[in-house]
Amino acid sequence: xxxxxxxxxxxxxxxxxxxxxxxxxxxxxxxxxxxxxxxxxxxxxxxxxxxxxxxxxxxxxxxxxxxxxxxxxxxxxxxxxxxxxxxxxxxxxxxxxxxxxxxxxxxxxxxxxxxxxxxxxxxxxxxxxxxxxxxxxxxxxxxxxxxxxxxxxxxxxxxxxxxxxxxxxxxxxxxxxxxxxxxxxxxxxxxxxxxxxxxxxxxxxxxxxxxxxxxxxxxxxxxxxxxxxxxxxxxxxxxxxxxxxxxxxxxxxxxxxxxxxxxxxxxxxxxxxxxxxxxxxxxxxxxxxxxxxxxxxxxxxxxxxxxxxxxxxxxxxxxxxxxxxxxxxxxxxxxxxxxxxxxxxxxxxxxxxxxxxxxxxxxxxxxxxxxxxxxxxxxxxxxxxxxxxxxxxxxxxxxxxxxxxxxxxxxxxxxxx
Numbered sequence: 001x002x003x004x005x006x007x008x009x010x011x012x013x014x015x016x017x018x019x020x021x022x023x024x025x026x027x028x029x030x031x032x033x034x035x036x037x038x039x040x041x042x043x044x045x046x047x048x049x050x051x052x053x054x055x056x057x058x059x060x061x062x063x064x065x066x067x068x069x070x071x072x073x074x075x076x077x078x079x080x081x082x083x084x085x086x087x088x089x090x091x092x093x094x095x096x097x098x099x100x101x102x103x104x105x106x107x108x109x110x111x112x113x114x115x116x117x118x119x120x121x122x123x124x125x126x127x128x129x130x131x132x133x134x135x136x137x138x139x140x141x142x143x144x145x146x147x148x149x150x151x152x153x154x155x156x157x158x159x160x161x162x163x164x165x166x167x168x169x170x171x172x173x174x175x176x177x178x179x180x181x182x183x184x185x186x187x188x189x190x191x192x193x194x195x196x197x198x199x200x201x202x203x204x205x206x207x208x209x210x211x212x213x214x215x216x217x218x219x220x221x222x223x224x225x226x227x228x229x230x231x232x233x234x235x236x237x238x239x240x241x242x243x244x245x246x247x248x249x250x251x252x253x254x255x256x257x258x259x260x261x262x263x264x265x266x267x268x269x270x271x272x273x274x275x276x277x278x279x280x281x282x283x284x285x286x287x288x289x290x291x292x293x294x295x296x297x298x299x300x301x302x303x304x305x306x307x308x309x310x311x312x313x314x315x316x317x318x319x320x321x322x323x324x325x326x327x328x329x330x331x332x333x334x335x336x337x338x339x340x341x342x343x344x345x346x347x348x349x350x351x352x353x354x355x356x357x358x359x360x361x362x363x364x365x366x367x368x369x370x371x372x373x374x375x376x377x378x379x380x381x382x383x384x385x386x387x388x389x390x391x392x393x394x395x396x397x398x399x400x401x402x403x404x405x406x407x408x409x410x411x412x413x414x415x416x417x
Contacts, residue, residue: 038352039076044068046086046100046356049348050093053360057287060093067092083354087167096126096168097345099357105169106355118179120144120199123261124155125341126168128373133163133171136339137259137313140228141389143199148386149187151259151313151339156186156194177201208234211241213248214393216404223250223304224393227271230263230317235270242274242301252305252407254400256393258335258384262316265344265363269294272324274301279328280366282320284344287361296328306331307403310376311384315339323365323376333378334403342372380406 036044047068050059059067071089076082086100121142127134133155138145155163158174166174175183181201188194210226223245227238245253262268265282272281276296284292308322308331319338325331344361364370382402393400 037076039079039082040072042082042350042352042354043071043076043086043089045350047089049356050090050098050358053346053358054093054098055287055343055359055361056093056095060095062092079352094128095359096128097343097357098359099168101169101355101357103353103355106349106353118177118201118203120175120183120201121204122149122175124168124171131164133166133168135313136261136315139204140226140259142204143202145389147197147199149197150189150384150386151311152190154188156188159184179203209237209241211245212393213245213250214254216408218408220251220407221249222404222407223248223253224256225253226256226393227318228260230260230267230271232264232267234263234267235274238271239274239301246302250302250304252307253302254307254309254393254403254407255331256309256400257314257318257322258309258311258399259313260315260318261313261339262318262320262341265317265320268317268320272321273297273299275306275325275330276300276328277303279324279330281324282366283364283368284361285364305407307406308333309399309403310335310338310378311399312336312339312375314376316341319371319376320363320365323369323371326376326379327366327369332380332406333376334380334406335378335382335399336384337377337381338371338375340371340373340375342370 047064051064067089071085074085076085083100083102090098090100119142121139121144123136123139125134125136126132135144135149135151135153135155137151138149155171157163158166158171161174163171175185177183179202183199183201185197185199186194187197208227208229208231210224210228212224214222214224216222223242225238225241225245227234242253269281273296277298277300279296281294281296306325308325310318310322310333314322314335315338319341322333322338326333342362342364343359344363345357346360348356348358350356362370362372365376369376380402382399385396385398387397391397395401
């Protein structure tokens, strides 16, 4: 159920999937007033969905009925005017993740990832407090990663247009384009001057699992697993990787979730079950305060020691997985405090083929830690260092080296608490 943010050609899916858990739901609208125009009916349809499902039942401390009335008082001459009115109505919620998707964006969101996409390779989000366009993480091997763009960098402008004037959709559209074309970004980083970066869009292969067998100084075999996103295929591919590493004699594991922006909630839950024999994986809480949960099913593929690498780009479904394994005593976390994305969106199809993403719930770790805007703190803090792709999981990678030291000292608690 949790969504992702990717700036990729013809793909809006990852933008919701980088940062969140995604639930796809159908919603039928029964018009109650025959006198309403088609444009007014669409506004009312959106209003009703939000009214019934939105997490905050105060609707950002406003009279939600009066918001609809105000919108319907204005003439809606055409489709674009209607879409603009809906976006204005949703903006009053002050929630960048409750968003309207026009038919093209909605269709793009529904398309399954093909494993090869065109773009600059950035997952982005709007900072809920500052409104600034922020990088969640660059995709491994992408033009953005090669240019040195890092999690938490702010995108100040795109092709000379200030991002303060753009919605998340508009920013995504301006960064998409054909392979080989160039887009110019201005990037802001803490304690540094704004710098201009030119990125050449390219095709990006999305291989969510990287698996390698490493050996430490004591000759022990360590299974290194890097998971770059939580798509529908990730659980099966990771299970195959673990099985192969077990057959090769892996004694322990390092799971690298750095710069993983998340994706599908169900994928996160299924991957947690690969490591847990028992225990709660995640709790979900709706606006009525009703708590649901997902549990392990007694089907762990291995009980070998496990360390998880996290950083500021570890978000959404990645945090669900990291929190589940940390709270259950199955793994230790090494790195930096994670991104802090703990809201769940549901995706609704509207009557005209457009879509609506609505924040319907939040999630908590097994020990009921609310990580939204707070993140998950690692057991061992190790600051990130700027690495090339070739330096990841080598002697130059200080976080990876710290994970090796933990495994060597056998300080990892194995099994569910």
